[in-house]
Amino acid sequence: MLTETTETRIAELGLQLPPPARPGAEYVPSKRIGNLLFLSGQGPIRDGVPLVVGQVGGEVTLEEGIEAARQATLNALAVIKAAVGSLDLVEEIIQVRGFVNSAPGFFLQPQVMNGTSELLVAVFGERGRHVRCALGTSSLPHNIPVEIEMIVALRPD
Amino acid sequence: MLTETTETRIAELGLQLPPPARPGAEYVPSKRIGNLLFLSGQGPIRDGVPLVVGQVGGEVTLEEGIEAARQATLNALAVIKAAVGSLDLVEEIIQVRGFVNSAPGFFLQPQVMNGTSELLVAVFGERGRHVRCALGTSSLPHNIPVEIEMIVALRPD
């Protein structure tokens, strides 16, 4: 592979891959089993702190929730790159599960998670289309507004 | 395979397979990796609208919650059929995860999810027995009472 086409695409979108998060406890950011890569939950951390905290539909607006989902997605991509060396080795995104820290009466979790889904398709094209679950919850670690999980299929070595 | 035995069984149970839901965003209803089929989250949608909305143990009764879990399961079966052509190609149901939109103090999520588990065993027999997680949450998309996920093993081609 001569060029990092996926990272070029990320740059074209005006985005930047962050450094991958390092878990602060006895777990790992990703784990590869055959050609499947499982990722730990990713939050909207940028430069070591959450972009925003609180419940979407409460202290956090829908727009901020979508931006948080995008940032969590960038963090997931950084974890994939750290695990396998290049995002070009992604065969496809299999599954995304998103938990949205939701104020009572907030039911637009799918719109929040579109922040993730649309970014994945913008970056990977058809390979980025995934199975998705969008869920609401009442609390997340550090009061982050969104936490996402991902399972990725990798190209054979 | 000469007859659609699984669909015959569904008809014998007095049930009908709905048309599969089409995601309204950049994701897909199912994704096959080898002989595993991952499904997107399924809600109790019938004819394009939720059977019932609200929290189980609140506006939604336990009985309505169970019925919602059954409808979400039928929708999951419709997705499987759309993906692979016939429910007879299901080798076994591996995993079901159910999120129940729960009123404060409602702890009968397993009874709600029995709506799914019992239907799967009624349809597939022993092949329908699965690993299960029943969880409560405070909110779900569109205020649906139940959302389920599924991983299915398919027969080799």
Add this chain to the structure above:
Amino acid sequence: MLTETTETRIAELGLQLPPPARPGAEYVPSKRIGNLLFLSGQGPIRDGVPLVVGQVGGEVTLEEGIEAARQATLNALAVIKAAVGSLDLVEEIIQVRGFVNSAPGFFLQPQVMNGTSELLVAVFGERGRHVRCALGTSSLPHNIPVEIEMIVALRPD
């Protein structure tokens, strides 16, 4: 394999493997697909009853939540042993997902789940390091404070 080295390690930690829980409905405690073992959700049940009930950060203290996560983990190990005969057949722990029944304003779900992560590494060493998702929720079955899920890789037969 001549000795049950993993169970010896559990005994050295002063812990005891409980009898595996039997689901009370139409699902199974675990399911093997190839060398992957999927587990049903596990709670902090000991001798048939929850160690403690309620929301962590509310009626349940952080310390009790951590102890609940450890007990749920022991129950998961018991399920693995019942499924494959010996914990020595665990190649590695792939993924842990933990749902913490959380009082409003409780954001220390990762600390609760460290009860699981640290126990897995104490028992299995590096093989016990896993991908993790720590999530908060507003209610769980029987009002248990923690529910965990696990996917395990098994050694080839």
